[in-house]
Amino acid sequence: MQAKKRYLILLSAGACLALLSYLGGVRLPAASRSRRDRGRNARRPDQPWPHFSDPLHLFLPSDQTDTEEYNLHVSPRQKRDVNTSVYRGRRCRVDSCFDFAPCQKNGFKVYVYPQQKGEKISESYQNILATIEGSRFYTSDPGQACLFILSLDTLDRDQLSPQYVHNLKTKVQNLPLWNDGRNHLIFNLYSGTWPDYTEDLGFDIGQAMLAKASISTENFRPSFDVSIPLFSKEHPRTGGEQRLPQVQLHPAAPKVRAGVQGEALPDGHRLGHPERPAPRAQRGGRGAAHHLQARQGLAEAQGRALRRGQRGVRQAACVPVMLSNGWELPFSEIIDWNTAAVIGDERLLLQIPTTVRSIHQDKILSLRQQTQFLWEAYFSSVEKIVLTTLEIIQDRVLEHGSRSSLMWNSHPGGLFALPQYSGYLGDFPFYYATLGIKPYPKFTAVIHAVSPLVSQSQPILKLLVAVAKSQYCSQIIVLWNCDKPLPAKHRWPATSVPVIVIEGENKVMSSRFLPYETISTDAVLSLDEDTVLSTTEVDFAFTVWQSFPERIVGYPARSHFWDGNKERWGYTSKWTNDYSMVLTGAAIYHRYYHHLYTNYLPTSLKGMVDQLANCEDILMNFLVSAVTKLPPIKVTQKKQYKETMMGQSSRASRWADPDHFAQRQTCMNKFASWFGAMPLVHSRMRLDPILFKDQVSILRKKYRDIERL
Numbered sequence: 001m002q003a004k005k006r007y008l009i010l011l012s013a014g015a016c017l018a019l020l021s022y023l024g025g026v027r028l029p030a031a032s033r034s035r036r037d038r039g040r041n042a043r044r045p046d047q048p049w050p051h052f053s054d055p056l057h058l059f060l061p062s063d064q065t066d067t068e069e070y071n072l073h074v075s076p077r078q079k080r081d082v083n084t085s086v087y088r089g090r091r092c093r094v095d096s097c098f099d100f101a102p103c104q105k106n107g108f109k110v111y112v113y114p115q116q117k118g119e120k121i122s123e124s125y126q127n128i129l130a131t132i133e134g135s136r137f138y139t140s141d142p143g144q145a146c147l148f149i150l151s152l153d154t155l156d157r158d159q160l161s162p163q164y165v166h167n168l169k170t171k172v173q174n175l176p177l178w179n180d181g182r183n184h185l186i187f188n189l190y191s192g193t194w195p196d197y198t199e200d201l202g203f204d205i206g207q208a209m210l211a212k213a214s215i216s217t218e219n220f221r222p223s224f225d226v227s228i229p230l231f232s233k234e235h236p237r238t239g240g241e242q243r244l245p246q247v248q249l250h251p252a253a254p255k256v257r258a259g260v261q262g263e264a265l266p267d268g269h270r271l272g273h274p275e276r277p278a279p280r281a282q283r284g285g286r287g288a289a290h291h292l293q294a295r296q297g298l299a300e301a302q303g304r305a306l307r308r309g310q311r312g313v314r315q316a317a318c319v320p321v322m323l324s325n326g327w328e329l330p331f332s333e334i335i336d337w338n339t340a341a342v343i344g345d346e347r348l349l350l351q352i353p354t355t356v357r358s359i360h361q362d363k364i365l366s367l368r369q370q371t372q373f374l375w376e377a378y379f380s381s382v383e384k385i386v387l388t389t390l391e392i393i394q395d396r397v398l399e400h401g402s403r404s405s406l407m408w409n410s411h412p413g414g415l416f417a418l419p420q421y422s423g424y425l426g427d428f429p430f431y432y433a434t435l436g437i438k439p440y441p442k443f444t445a446v447i448h449a450v451s452p453l454v455s456q457s458q459p460i461l462k463l464l465v466a467v468a469k470s471q472y473c474s475q476i477i478v479l480w481n482c483d484k485p486l487p488a489k490h491r492w493p494a495t496s497v498p499v500i501v502i503e504g505e506n507k508v509m510s511s512r513f514l515p516y517e518t519i520s521t522d523a524v525l526s527l528d529e530d531t532v533l534s535t536t537e538v539d540f541a542f543t544v545w546q547s548f549p550e551r552i553v554g555y556p557a558r559s560h561f562w563d564g565n566k567e568r569w570g571y572t573s574k575w576t577n578d579y580s581m582v583l584t585g586a587a588i589y590h591r592y593y594h595h596l597y598t599n600y601l602p603t604s605l606k607g608m609v610d611q612l613a614n615c616e617d618i619l620m621n622f623l624v625s626a627v628t629k630l631p632p633i634k635v636t637q638k639k640q641y642k643e644t645m646m647g648q649s650s651r652a653s654r655w656a657d658p659d660h661f662a663q664r665q666t667c668m669n670k671f672a673s674w675f676g677a678m679p680l681v682h683s684r685m686r687l688d689p690i691l692f693k694d695q696v697s698i699l700r701k702k703y704r705d706i707e708r709l
Helices: 002-023 030-038 068-073 076-084 101-106 123-133 168-173 288-306 346-357 361-379 382-397 405-409 429-435 459-468 509-513 535-547 592-599 603-612 616-628 640-647 652-656 658-675 704-708
Strands: 110-112 147-149 184-188 209-213 226-228 273-277 321-323 342-344 443-449 473-480 499-503 523-528 557-563 568-572 586-590 633-635
Touching: 110 123, 123 382, 226 382, 321 346, 342 346, 361 382, 443 459, 459 473, 459 523, 459 535, 509 592, 509 603, 509 616, 523 535, 535 586, 535 633, 535 704, 568 658, 586 592, 592 616, 603 616, 603 658, 616 658
Parallel strands: 110 147, 147 184, 184 209, 209 226, 321 342, 443 473, 443 523, 473 499
Antiparallel strands: 523 586, 557 568
């Protein structure tokens, strides 16, 4: 027994001596030390940290900031300082690093640097520049510009990429207008390279704004940078996949299906960059490379979730579940992501299935509908992404105020709700139902006159009298687009409502849709000079419009179709059971569309209309359908409209001219090309008065005069 005790004491003493030798820093043989070094990553929490006598370096070259040795030596704060040192202007905000003067003087105009000879530009960046140059923001005069865009491709700053632009630092600094990046916007999708997937663009951005994908909240400068979605080179430039909301109103009980995206794919390719392999050593790590790949993967996964999925378990308008701590969500400044996505903490991954199953199906329906809206409004094309970015910056720098959260997060979206028009939601036709208000119960008639007034029996005078008798008419504006001088005041008939004659600006077709200050009512009754309408027809059309204030409501209907033989869109005036346009020669719509037509559409389309003196009614229908995603509304049959129009001397040649019809075919395709898709929607609905043409007493009919037409 005593021998056993002595044995245990010796054993304990030996163990203590070994432990003291280890803790005291006794040198071990080289072989043992190398074995211990190789096992550092497997160190248990209760093991002591090794002692290092080498001094720590705060700033290291970028190619050393993600090595194993660096991760062990440097504290999280030091790593953060190294990572954020790439932004010399990281404290920049709009108030401190942006010059407001040119924006307030000339408006929000964007200048794109001329492309330099021999510089390669990726297809994605070409799409960005083409979108800006085709937008209403573009100016070719740098002296008029509020914002500057580089023609040097900054999208992919990974040195392993074939799109990587070398010597960018020198090229940017040599730009005569660079001015340390002030009032410049830089687009970027990828940054850094293996093994350091940092957010370093490889050149000093100075005081420039960043529109960057997969940006961390740590480096994101609020109210200065813009977080954009990651998109592939196959992403459509315009249009994108446009779908009407088709989510079931009463969906079945949801089935939880999970798809994990964010890690490297099995074949070693990084999401969003299929031509570039990711090193196998990085796939299982939790370093900077892993987080960047995760964020890029989630960004692209979110994009796939936001649009209709095309493979695997992805469903139409599926709800994205986003788990990526420290990632600034795309367009986070304007989008309320809580209404469209399930956002969780990546450290609580195992709780996600339970959380998803607990969401009520009504909430899922709401999330799916909002997801689909956000995709179509802001993400479905390069054009939508770029324009959303520019609109966000415009809201920051101009004094007219910015869009409200409701404008950005509800139909039709911020791109179609221009704050220059009004800051009050009740002035827009889209928000009447949400606010519980109704449009003003009067209309302003705008009669487009192109023929001289030579006789008191001309259709325009009869039309003026009929419209003035309407109980809903507030005033009549005659837009004089005729080359002859204005008629004397006594030539116009006496009416019970004011008649204002305005000489058209430059006598062009687009001037009929200018936002004239004299239009004080919500509703505009647009009329051609030779339109034949009775007072009863005017009253009925306005009554219908009051229930559909966001749409065009009127009489003459037309339609579009796809000509498979010619592979182009066609225009037809044939009487059929459906239609997709209501011509503005006899139609009512909200006055906001005058502002949108003038300020949203590019000068190229309006210039085409003015040059042809044609198609302005088609363009207005394209615009309204693009905004509402709905067809116009035709009222009553009015079969005599076509024959009456053909019989009028002032316009007979126009309607019978085959060139006029051919021009309208050309306009259809030109407009569809600019919008990126065909926005017109077919309808078979026609609204008639109650008891219209029924065999009942004439005294029971409110609009009995319509029956005789």
